[in-house]
Amino acid sequence: MIEVQNVSKQYILSKQQQKELQTNEASVFAVKNVSLTCTPGKVFSLLGANGAGKTTTLRMISTILKPTQGNILVGGESVLDNPEKVRSKIGFLTGSTNLYDRLTPGEIVKYFADLHGMDRAMFEQRKDMLFTRLNIHEFSKKRIAQLSTGMKQKVSIARSMIHNPEIVIFDEPTSGLDVITAYSIIELIKQCRQEGKTIIFSSHIMSEVDLLCDDLAIISKGNLIYADTMANFRNQYAHKSLTEAFIDIVKESGHTIPA
Amino acid sequence: MNTIIIVLKKELKDTLRDRRTLISAIIIPALIIPLLLIGVTKLQTSLMKKEGDKKLKIALIGNSENYRAQLEDPGFKIFSNYKVDDAKTAVTNDSLDAIIEFQPDFASNVDSLKSGTMNLYYKSTNLMLYKRVSEKLEMLKTQILDERIKKLNISKETLTAFNVNKVDISTAKEVLGKTIGGFLPYIFIIFCFTACMYPAIDLITGEKEKGTMETLLSSPASRFQILIGKMLTISIVGLSAALMTIVGMVVGLKFLPNIPQDFLATINDMVSAKFLIMLFAMLIPLSIFFAGILSATVIRAKSFKEAQTMVTPMMFVIIIPAMLAMIPGVVLNWQTAFIPILNIALATKQIIAGTINLAMYATIVFSLIAFALLAAFVSYKQFSKESMVLK
Numbered sequence: 188m189i190e191v192q193n194v195s196k197q198y199i200l201s202k203q204q205q206k207e208l209q210t211n212e213a214s215v216f217a218v219k220n221v222s223l224t225c226t227p228g229k230v231f232s233l234l235g236a237n238g239a240g241k242t243t244t245l246r247m248i249s250t251i252l253k254p255t256q257g258n259i260l261v262g263g264e265s266v267l268d269n270p271e272k273v274r275s276k277i278g279f280l281t282g283s284t285n286l287y288d289r290l291t292p293g294e295i296v297k298y299f300a301d302l303h304g305m306d307r308a309m310f311e312q313r314k315d316m317l318f319t320r321l322n323i324h325e326f327s328k329k330r331i332a333q334l335s336t337g338m339k340q341k342v343s344i345a346r347s348m349i350h351n352p353e354i355v356i357f358d359e360p361t362s363g364l365d366v367i368t369a370y371s372i373i374e375l376i377k378q379c380r381q382e383g384k385t386i387i388f389s390s391h392i393m394s395e396v397d398l399l400c401d402d403l404a405i406i407s408k409g410n411l412i413y414a415d416t417m418a419n420f421r422n423q424y425a426h427k428s429l430t431e432a433f434i435d436i437v438k439e440s441g442h443t444i445p446a
Numbered sequence: 447m448n449t450i451i452i453v454l455k456k457e458l459k460d461t462l463r464d465r466r467t468l469i470s471a472i473i474i475p476a477l478i479i480p481l482l483l484i485g486v487t488k489l490q491t492s493l494m495k496k497e498g499d500k501k502l503k504i505a506l507i508g509n510s511e512n513y514r515a516q517l518e519d520p521g522f523k524i525f526s527n528y529k530v531d532d533a534k535t536a537v538t539n540d541s542l543d544a545i546i547e548f549q550p551d552f553a554s555n556v557d558s559l560k561s562g563t564m565n566l567y568y569k570s571t572n573l574m575l576y577k578r579v580s581e582k583l584e585m586l587k588t589q590i591l592d593e594r595i596k597k598l599n600i601s602k603e604t605l606t607a608f609n610v611n612k613v614d615i616s617t618a619k620e621v622l623g624k625t626i627g628g629f630l631p632y633i634f635i636i637f638c639f640t641a642c643m644y645p646a647i648d649l650i651t652g653e654k655e656k657g658t659m660e661t662l663l664s665s666p667a668s669r670f671q672i673l674i675g676k677m678l679t680i681s682i683v684g685l686s687a688a689l690m691t692i693v694g695m696v697v698g699l700k701f702l703p704n705i706p707q708d709f710l711a712t713i714n715d716m717v718s719a720k721f722l723i724m725l726f727a728m729l730i731p732l733s734i735f736f737a738g739i740l741s742a743t744v745i746r747a748k749s750f751k752e753a754q755t756m757v758t759p760m761m762f763v764i765i766i767p768a769m770l771a772m773i774p775g776v777v778l779n780w781q782t783a784f785i786p787i788l789n790i791a792l793a794t795k796q797i798i799a800g801t802i803n804l805a806m807y808a809t810i811v812f813s814l815i816a817f818a819l820l821a822a823f824v825s826y827k828q829f830s831k832e833s834m835v836l837k
Binding site for chain 1: 453459658836
């Protein structure tokens with residue numbers, strides 16, 4: 188379970204940043220008073236345009252950023268009081284497929300398993316399961332620099348899932364991937380749901396959101412402008428596609444959308 | 447501690463697969479230094495020999511008849527038919543090596559027991575020429591003086607107020623300390639710093655630029671553990687480069703052509719367990735200090751290129767104190783013992799010479815540890831800032 192409780196992230200702007208952003212404000216909110224609840228066994232989709240505050244929210248959940256205000260409980264642990272315990276419970280997959288070029292998939296996965304304090308037997312079992320499921324065995328001994336983007340993303344997934352986390356954060360996991368790789372990732376997310384994991388999924392690909400999502404929230408300019416179950420959302424916007432409904436909600440919040 | 451070791455092991459594996467790091471930390475110090483040392487010395491020796499064997503073309507101008515015989519030498523070819531201006535042109539265009547111009551009153555002054563004057567024209571770029579010609583002129587001078595002593599019927603001792611017997615009681619170790627003692631730390635300090643540069647940029651800015659830092663920060667490892675693991679890796683690479691430089695220089699010195707036996711014995715003696723332990727105790731905090739200042743700097747960069755631009759000027763800051771140690775008069779005292787880099791360079795000189803004061807040595811080690819801890823602390827402060835670790 189993830190409970191985001193009235194969380195804000197505020198940045199103090201330097202003179203240079205004020206100039207670049209063409210503002211006189213001394214600070215800016217990347218996320219303002221956001222509250223969410225993600226429940227186990229469900230996929231929670233976080234939607235928003237670029238720069239809306241999705242990644243900042245996900246980074247705060249994964250303790251990479253510290254909230255300026257509010258608190259987040261991840262599996263019952265506070266990101267402010269026990270960030271290390273929070274990190275041991277989560278698997279964080281960013282949209283970036285970059286890994287350590289000079290290491291092999293096996294070495295990278297082992298590194299993260301060691302950081303999570305996994306014992307050897309458990310590691311071998313999880314590694315074998317993930318490598319089989321994601322078809323990594325065939326290139327597991329090649330260095331990352333020699334792999335394609337899709338192969339790298341598979342390794343990233345194995346890396347973030349190796350310790351069998353109870354909470355999984357997927358930040359645009361399929362961006363830039365071919366259909367087959369994207370499909371295998373979607374299947375993996377479905378499996379995580381079946382296993383009862385808490386999943387946050389952020390994406391710009393609405394068909395994937397439509398396919399996976401149980402609950403959804405929309406963020407615009409750092410503010411939470413919509414949060415409900417997917418079932419209620421579909422009822423509310425039955426006559427519209429997910430993209431059209433998303434644009435309507437963003438427009439209603441006062442965000443200008445170019446024609 | 448376990449997490450730091452996990453980070454360290456991974457970073458070492460990753461770094462040792464980086465060709466640039468291997469070249470700057472191992473190949474250049476271990477292979478290029480001895481090759482350069484031997485090559486440059488051999489080249490210098492061969493050039494000196496060539497210059498020494500060269501037959502010098504010397505023009506005698508003025509009334510030189512009485513002295514020509516004394517100036518004859520198998521290594522000289524003497525010409526007497528030049529005019530001053532033509533001879534100068536010939537020296538300029540290298541068809542002559544030198545001109546000895548006797549002043550018109552040279553012979554009469556010498557005969558009347560006064561000082562004669564001659565002009566010696568030569569190019570100072572001609573390495574051995576002055577030495578060879580002045581040796582010959584010195585012989586002529588001695589011969590004239592002997593004739594005068596004989597003529598005046600006085601003993602040679604009358605004109606020699608006293609003799610100085612120079613007895614050099616410095617040990618071969620001290621001589622070695624003076625000759626290579628300043629140069630050795632200069633080289634290993636620079637190699638240590640250079641070798642730290644690439645891993646620091648790669649492990650910190652590189653990871654930030656690629657986006658892998660974000661993933662690492664979401665693992666259970668704390669920022670402190672991640673930073674220490676990375677800093678230790680950088681220090682180990684720097685330390686290896688410094689040690690490989692020392693090994694390279696010792697090997698190079700051992701294979702130098704025409705090296706005296708006592709010098710060789712001193713070099714063997716120098717590479718003792720005591721020397722290595724004393725040096726190691728200073729190099730460990732020095733490399734951590736370098737890792738700390740480099741980490742604190744490169745964490746501010748957003749790209750590999752920007753990080754390189756930031757660390758390049760730091761090289762000059764490192765070179766200056768290392769160079770200061772080579773200047774005569776700059777010695778190890780209670781003030782210089784607290785200046786990082788300068789202190790290790792001066793202490794190395796004295797360790798090689800065997801004249802190090804142990805209390806001062808201990809002070810240097812502790813001051814280096816303090817600087818290393820300070821650099822690590824500054825680095826940690828930077829690493830703790832969200833704006834620094836994320837792209």
